[in-house]
Amino acid sequence: MEPAVPSLADRLWNRLSLRARLLLPMAAMVVGALLLGGLALQTFSPEQFEDENAQGTRSAQRVAEALNAALAAADNPQPTLDAFAASLRPPAAIAFVPSGPDRRNVPSETYHGSVPAWFTALLQIPELGSTHPVAIRTAHVGDIVFRPDLSAEILEKWVGFLAIAGSSAALMLLAGLSAYFTTGTALRPLTHLGAGLTRMRNGVYDTPIPLAGPPEIRKSCAEANELAATLKRLSRDNRDLLRKLVAVQDDERRELARELHDEMGPLLFAIRANATALSDPEAEGPPEPGSPAHGILSATEALQQANRRVLEGLSPVYIGDLGLAVSVRALLRNAQSQAPGLRVTSRIDHRLDDLDGLLSQTTYRVIQEGVTNVLRHAKATTICVTATVNGGQIEIDVSDDGVGLPRDLTFGRGLTGMHERARALDGDLQLLREQGQTIVRCRLPLDQLIAG
Ligand SMILES: Nc1ncnc2c1ncn2[C@@H]1O[C@H](COP(=O)(O)OP(=O)(O)OP(=O)(O)O)[C@@H](O)[C@H]1O
Ligand SMILES: [Mg+2]
Structure with a gap:
């Protein structure tokens, strides 16, 4: 109708x-x-x-x-x-x-x-x-x-x-004066109620709406405060769930990486060794190009490289061992090697090395997906990665001077994953275009490290 x-x-x-x-x-x-x-x-x-x-x-x-x-x-x-x-x-x-x-x-x-x-x-x-x-x-x-x-x-x-x-x-x-002042006193609490609802929409649940005005409006304010408490609980549950999800995902990736490394690594090495042994034992050096042994050897090398790339993507070994700053630099070197014309600059706060667990994983993954997206979509000539600790939060910016985000942007797995990771740690993710730069900006509160 x-x-x-x-x-x-x-x-x-x-x-x-x-x-x-x-x-x-x-x-x-x-x-x-x-x-x-x-x-x-x-x-x-x-x-x-x-x-x-x-x-x-x-x-x-x-x-x-x-x-x-x-x-x-x-x-x-x-x-x-x-x-x-x-x-x-x-x-x-x-x-x-x-x-x-x-x-x-x-x-x-x-x-x-x-x-x-x-x-x-x-x-x-x-x-x-x-x-x-x-x-x-x-x-x-x-x-x-x-x-x-x-x-x-x-x-x-x-x-x-x-x-x-x-x-x-x-x-x-x-009568007019009385109506004017009565509505004034009745409308003021409604303004507070409206402001409270706006705060709730923005995810702020801790500031209660003052209970004032006539009983009907006071009741609505009390109901809205109850709603804020429920939303706060749900939002916390949701965040905890997301955090668990992200942690489980990371654990699974690590497990998969370990399996790949432990199972595939030795096997590939064995194939390589055997292929070398298969070649003419009289001949010195690598097998003749065009020979079957040479074919097996080349395919194995390619497989080993692919295996290393997959391993790198699944679980960066450096973070735990060398710290976040070194891992990010390795990531950027890798990006540079994939796109030789790209000018890569970075500023990584050395205090990030002290982070561990979910926070460092998240920081690394956000930078990793941001950089991958620049390589895949931006057609950029420069990329700049900054990760700093500032005012109780980690500020991560991945910016490029490429074509910019499409008008009808739809989130793929990369942006969705970044967003979920940021939310799991009570942070936020923004996609901006400022002065010819596409910026993926992520803020992660540091107290989540302690809370988590
Ligand atoms: N730096 C960038 N410059 C231009 N476009 C970008 C940039 N980063 C992201 N995009 C756009 O955002 C879209 C979504 O990115 P997202 O990472 O979520 O998915 P994807 O890269 O297409 O695929 P995947 O799920 O494998 O990551 C991309 O398809 C691309 O159009
Ligand atoms: Mg992507």
Whole structure:
């Protein structure tokens, strides 16, 4: 089954940090609350305004009725009207507005104050004013006009809105700060856990992960520490096994070399002696070229040489007897004789002579396989072998100026063997290409000598 392709929203969400994931819903809630508040204001405010100003409309209606009645009853209505008009001083919500071109004193429905225009627009204030005609006899002389001043009501709603918005923002800030610090304290142990797992991947098992943070994370840290202990045990077992394997391999090689030397050596010598005896006893010196005895003799010599080469490869006799430095020099002389054009340089620390056992075998084998690989694969003009004791470890470098390692390098028996030997002694093997040099670099800790 094909894996489902994550949607854009999923991808965006996956990129968010834990803090952002906590803060984002909170911010969405605050914005949602404000939007809901705005919607409620828009829905209920017009009705509220109408209710609150209905009384004013009724009052204006009654004033107009009373005035009309008074004017109807008065003999001289004009002074009564003037006196009434003068008594309603602006800025009253109810005013008398005479008809004709002289329409003064029309109260406006505008409101003043510091409320922003967008908020007043949001309230959707309905048409609240009313106009009631005033007549003397049948002549229309003006109107009683009611224009409410909404400033106070709008300000009240604005203050309410600000209070809701302010308290939501303050709550959001508090919740945000609390989420920020809580995730901070929860994430720090996770960082330690991550660092601990990286150490484990690099083979370092001795530094425990500190147990901190909430119980769930503490438990994971404890589990990771247990895992490190198990890995450490397995790695030690693995190394011990490798070391045994390498030791058994070396023992077997030595045994094989001894057998070859003890069995084949005398037999080959006997064949040689007999071949010489088979040749014409009258003739002095070696057998005639082309004679059967000469053929047997040449084949035997070739076999003896091959036997020596195999013996050399199986078990270098020098290490035990002459020490590592001399053995390595012999190895390099041999390499030089196989490739006369090759310039061979070496620097072998004389302290390596004091090594014995697995460590000296390993050092020798790494150099031997490194040199063989240069001869076989590198097409080099120079080869440099260094083996030094430095800072509690043996540093072995076999470098050449040849073609370099292939891109699609696959380990054969040589590199695999080197690697296993190095790991068996808790060392490491690196293959490098630096400044035109192919370098096989092996590091072996010296304390393995004591431990092993
Ligand atoms: N100094 C070198 N220069 C160039 N290529 C090298 C060098 N050393 C190793 N190689 C490459 O690494 C490969 C693996 O080497 P390795 O020694 O493991 O196997 P091998 O030499 O091919 O065979 P064997 O198992 O007999 O050793 C080689 O085939 C070769 O391509
Ligand atoms: Mg090889």
